[in-house]
Amino acid sequence: MTSKVKNLKGLEKELSISFSLKDMDPTIESKLKELSKNLDLKGFRKGKVPMNVVKSKYYQQCYNESLSEHIEQNYIQVIIDEKLNPVAPPKISIDENKNKEKLFFKALIEVMPEVKIVNIEKIKLEKPKLKVKNIDLEKAVEKIADQYKEWNLVERKSKNGDRVKADFSGTINGEEFDNNKAEDFLIEIGSKQLIPGFEEGLIGLKAGEEKKLDITFPKDYQDSKLASKPVNFDIVVKEVLEPKVSEINEEFVKKLGIEDGKIETLHSKIKEGMEKDAITLIDSYMKKNVIKELSKSQKLEVPKTLVSEEISRIDKENNPNGDIKISEKDMEKLYMKEATERVKAGLLLREIINNEKFEITQKNISDWIDTVSRGNNNRSEIENYYMNNEDAKKNMESVILENFAVKWVIEKAEVSEKNYSFDKLMELR
Known part of the structure; x- marks a missing residue:
């Protein structure tokens, strides 16, 4: 086997590979023998068909199978020898006219980029902080009263x-x-x-x-x-x-489940709920902000193949039933920037995860299930779903590891806090 690697545009590479057609002979013979063992042709006993007859009928089939296998084997060997990390399966083109003794083929691939995380401490992040004022609580009560009008x-x-x-x-x-x-x-x-x-x-x-x-x-x-x-x-x-609109009085407050009927007790309950919601809102906002700022701070070329896959994924998220028909070209215009940022962020977070060797504990899993089941009374059902469904479990673990990486960036970055009312915090969603 001989091979040559040519660098093309971006992360694309062209592998030119050749091998002797005689290398295929043992594989072809083996396939013909295996085929003949149970071959049942008219005029012959089962498994007793002469090899020359087997070859006349099935040589081309065995040749084609052997050819595919040898192309794959030689391609994989070059990938290993050259220490390449392809993003997706190769695009193979065969030149069968060059030589009758050798087979020449080309494999067009796109490789994963080399990822290096640098200057994390220069990233600047703003972390929202909930500041609940009396006016926020009064507005919340008014909204509740409006719902009961x-x-x-x-x-x-x-x-x-x-x-x-x-x-x-x-x-x-x-x-x-x-x-x-x-x-x-x-x-x-x-x-x-x-x-x-x-x-x-x-x-x-x-x-x-x-x-x-x-x-x-x-x-x-x-x-x-x-x-x-x-x-x-x-x-x-x-x-x-x-x-x-319902009058906000003791009777109304009791109707909401506050036994003492005091507006102060209702305010306390509302504030407690706001603070719980704020934790999830702030975590979500910080994750999005970390991903955005991390992507901006790092130079990284992203594979076109992964971006294309992400564009399709975004389209399915936005148009799950396929009601809105959109061309591939328009899809690229709409989602190219977002898809590129997502892929870049994913590669960077994965590099952090690999470098830091984060480990998931049972407590991490329990805490995560607590978070996703907050507000539901069926925590056990949610836990069973994630623990007994392999795909769901992998997705959960992936999210937990991403959260570890985000936390790692926050700890290294320059973070400042800013007070937000609950309504302003809700606008960050």
Whole structure:
């Protein structure tokens, strides 16, 4: 065997490999003999077919199988000898016309880059810190009271903030479409739950009134068949209801499960919940920020193959049902930057994990399951899922190791704290 490695653009390499066709003869003979043992041809006893007959019928099949095996074996040997780390299987091209005694083939590969982590201490990170003020607690109570508001029937024209009960049906160019109609449908004007223009179109209507409403589905509508289409709705208003927000008093506080009915006790419970939520929010924000700043601080060429795979992964995340049809070219335009950053961050985090040799303990697993099951009453089910599902367990361990690497970066980097209200902290999600 002879081989030559040629460096191409970026991380691509071309391997030119040749080997003697005679090297395949023992493999071909072995395959023919193995095949003949159970061969059942008309005119011969099973397993007793003469070798010249076996060769005449099956030589090409055994030759092709042997050729594939020898190409793979020689390719692997070159990879080992040259200490290369391919990202994906090679693209093989065979030149069968060069020589009748030798086979020449080329293997086009992309290799993993050499990763070195440097200057971590120069990374600057801002860590949010929750600062709960009385006004934050008062706002939280007001939001809770709003969730418990009552709806009272009124005989007047509807306005923003009202709830309307209505029947409606829609058509596009006179044709009906899926889920185009509903009866006794409750719509809170101003909630922005429906497509733009629909809720606004209900303002100024009284019970018993009808309206024709012409609007357009947004271009990013979840059903791609309706996106950007003009639609005509016929609407009949049945009821108009106005909200009555619950009065914040002892009775209301007790209704929320606070036995002593004191607003101070409710505030304390809300603050406790905010602080628990803040831990998860801050951890998530810091992880995203660490990955972003780590990627910015390190020079690293990323394999195009991995970026392409990540683009497909992002598209599936954003469009799980495949409702939005998008070309490969547009997909690259949309997701190239994010995919490149993700791949780069993944390579850097993996290098940190390998260098630091982090080990996962049972306590790490237990703590992680506590975190993902927070707010649920089925911790044991979640634990069983991750511990008894091999893929889920590997994913869990991968996330835990990533978190170790993120923590390692935070400990090395220059970190400053900044106070955040709970609402501002929520905006970081």
